[in-house]
Amino acid sequence: MEDALIKIVGWLPMLIKATGVTLALTAASVSTALVLAVFLALGKISKDKIISAVCSGYVFFFRGTPLLMQLFFVYYTLPNIFPFMTINSRFLAAWIAFSLNIAAYLAEIIRAAIQSIHKGQFEAAKALGLTYGQTMRLIIIPQAYRRMIPPVCNEFVMVLKDTSLVSIIALTDLTFQTRMIASNKASSLVYIPAMLIYLIITAFFTAIFNRLEKRLSIYE
Amino acid sequence: MSVIRTEKLCKSFGTLEVLRDVDFNVEKGEVVCIIGPSGAGKSTFLRSLNQLETITSGKIFVDGELFLHREKNATVHDSDPAKHKSLLLEMGMVFQSFNLFPHKTVLENVTLAPIAVKQMPKEKAEELGRGILAKVGLSEKADVYPSKLSGGQQQRVAIARALAMEPKIMLFDEPTSALDPELVGEVLGVMKDLAKSGMTMLVVTHEMGFAREAANRVVFMSDGYIAEEGLPERLFTAPQNPRTQQFLNSIL
Ligand SMILES: Nc1ncnc2c1ncn2[C@@H]1O[C@H](COP(=O)(O)OP(=O)(O)OP(=O)(O)O)[C@@H](O)[C@H]1O
Ligand SMILES: [Mg+2]
Numbered sequence: 001m002e003d004a005l006i007k008i009v010g011w012l013p014m015l016i017k018a019t020g021v022t023l024a025l026t027a028a029s030v031s032t033a034l035v036l037a038v039f040l041a042l043g044k045i046s047k048d049k050i051i052s053a054v055c056s057g058y059v060f061f062f063r064g065t066p067l068l069m070q071l072f073f074v075y076y077t078l079p080n081i082f083p084f085m086t087i088n089s090r091f092l093a094a095w096i097a098f099s100l101n102i103a104a105y106l107a108e109i110i111r112a113a114i115q116s117i118h119k120g121q122f123e124a125a126k127a128l129g130l131t132y133g134q135t136m137r138l139i140i141i142p143q144a145y146r147r148m149i150p151p152v153c154n155e156f157v158m159v160l161k162d163t164s165l166v167s168i169i170a171l172t173d174l175t176f177q178t179r180m181i182a183s184n185k186a187s188s189l190v191y192i193p194a195m196l197i198y199l200i201i202t203a204f205f206t207a208i209f210n211r212l213e214k215r216l217s218i219y220e
Numbered sequence: 221m222s223v224i225r226t227e228k229l230c231k232s233f234g235t236l237e238v239l240r241d242v243d244f245n246v247e248k249g250e251v252v253c254i255i256g257p258s259g260a261g262k263s264t265f266l267r268s269l270n271q272l273e274t275i276t277s278g279k280i281f282v283d284g285e286l287f288l289h290r291e292k293n294a295t296v297h298d299s300d301p302a303k304h305k306s307l308l309l310e311m312g313m314v315f316q317s318f319n320l321f322p323h324k325t326v327l328e329n330v331t332l333a334p335i336a337v338k339q340m341p342k343e344k345a346e347e348l349g350r351g352i353l354a355k356v357g358l359s360e361k362a363d364v365y366p367s368k369l370s371g372g373q374q375q376r377v378a379i380a381r382a383l384a385m386e387p388k389i390m391l392f393d394e395p396t397s398a399l400d401p402e403l404v405g406e407v408l409g410v411m412k413d414l415a416k417s418g419m420t421m422l423v424v425t426h427e428m429g430f431a432r433e434a435a436n437r438v439v440f441m442s443d444g445y446i447a448e449e450g451l452p453e454r455l456f457t458a459p460q461n462p463r464t465q466q467f468l469n470s471i472l
Contacts, residue, residue, distance in 0.1 A: 118319070120315060120317050120319035123272055123315070123319065124313075124315065124321070124378075124381075126271075126272060127270055127272065127311075127313040127382075128333035128337065128381070128382070128385060129305060129308060129309045129333060129385065130336055130337060134336050134337075138332065138336060139321055142323050143321075143323050146323070
């Protein structure tokens with residue numbers, strides 16, 4: 001028992017360092033995806049049929065294929081077809097694949113939030129002379145934003161766990177580090193602290209997001 | 221002087237003809253009430269005036285100028301964009317369901333459009349906003365959110381919000397229909413004050429008392445056309461059209 005504890009404590013620095021990669025990948029991917037998703041969502045509800053079709057197609061593709069395949073596609077297939085697209089950094093490849101994938105999910109969340117705003121809000125804005133852009137920026141997005149917070153936070157926590165897929169392209173995230181320790185040291189004990197770390201960070205973010213939700217619901 | 225005039229205004233939703241050849245005119249300072257059965261096209265008519273609905277055909281004049289002319293669902297004439305916008309801004313609208321911006325305080329609701337659309341400096345817009353809120357009796361509510369207000373107060377804020385754009389005509393679509401009976405009076409009171417101040421008003425309403433007292437003219441709409449119009453006293457006591465008669469009997 002004491003032996004096990006000593007071993008686990010010994011692995012902690014490596015595990016914590018790898019947790020940094022997991023967190024960085026999650027944060028970078030979700031932020032990039034958010035920006036992309038706003039455009040995709042506005043595109044999907046656009047009256048322009050071509051823009052709308054392109055954005056719908058994007059969402060359809062990325063939600064309809066496995067994330068792991070998309071990761072392989074960005075990391076292996078693209079450079080094969082287009083040598084100039086070779087990505088030397090595993091982190092960058094994962095970042096791109098995750099951003100593209102998450103954007104499709106976030107776009108649906110954002111679209112649903114925008115469309116949940118009562119049409120009277122659009123009409124009141126229009127009757128007051130606001131342009132489409134002003135209506136979106138001043139009236140619709142700020143209200144939709146509050147409705148988006150819970151599902152977006154939920155998505156963030158999901159992504160945090162989904163990033164463990166990158167261990168397959170040998171990016172040293174928490175999962176990959178754990179697997180390395182398990183095989184090098186021949187000790188499957190390492191999965192215990194690793195899972196605890198996942199649990200602690202997801203609990204941490206869930207708590208922060210819950211407080212954020214409460215703060216944002218003041219006017220309702 | 222005519223503020224809004226329509227010529228042969230028609231509106232269909234698909235194959236459903238909702239407005240048929242509506243010829244209508246409001247003079248400056250006039251208060252006109254539109255009454256009529258549900259589905260007559262009253263809301264659609266108001267919404268067509270300020271472009272919330274795109275008319276199928278007909279002409280709309282604002283301030284004597286041709287604002288829009290469409291035939292067979294295609295635009296024949298539209299004012300240039302700047303003119304279009306300025307003519308549109310001459311109409312303020314109040315909705316049955318208030319449609320206040322819930323994430324903005326009362327004062328922000330009122331100042332938002334002057335700041336965003338007219339580029340009015342914030343201080344000036346707030347001064348204007350507070351002045352208008354005082355007129356509708358809501359000075360002390362300037363900094364609260366709409367959800368904290370009663371329906372009657374919310375509708376008064378909606379009136380203030382429209383007034384802040386300094387329109388030449390106010391369009392009201394059943395402004396008191398969503399209110400509890402005890403709150404109707406405060407909103408009608410504000411509207412009567414507005415009428416006394418000389419505002420041109422076009423009011424779709426089921427409040428016959430208000431129509432009798434405040435309107436210069438009452439228009440009875442039925443099946444998408446103006447079936448009868450006249451002085452309130454005359455229309456209510458001696459309607460000429462049997463349909464008007466029938467409608468008045470049904471609601472009194
Ligand atoms: N967006 C729309 N699409 C299809 N039909 C519509 C639409 N808006 C209104 N209509 C139809 O047009 C007709 C007139 O509607 P409108 O709302 O103008 O009537 P109204 O006189 O205001 O009635 P109410 O007193 O019930 O408010 C109705 O038959 C209605 O169903
Ligand atoms: Mg109506």
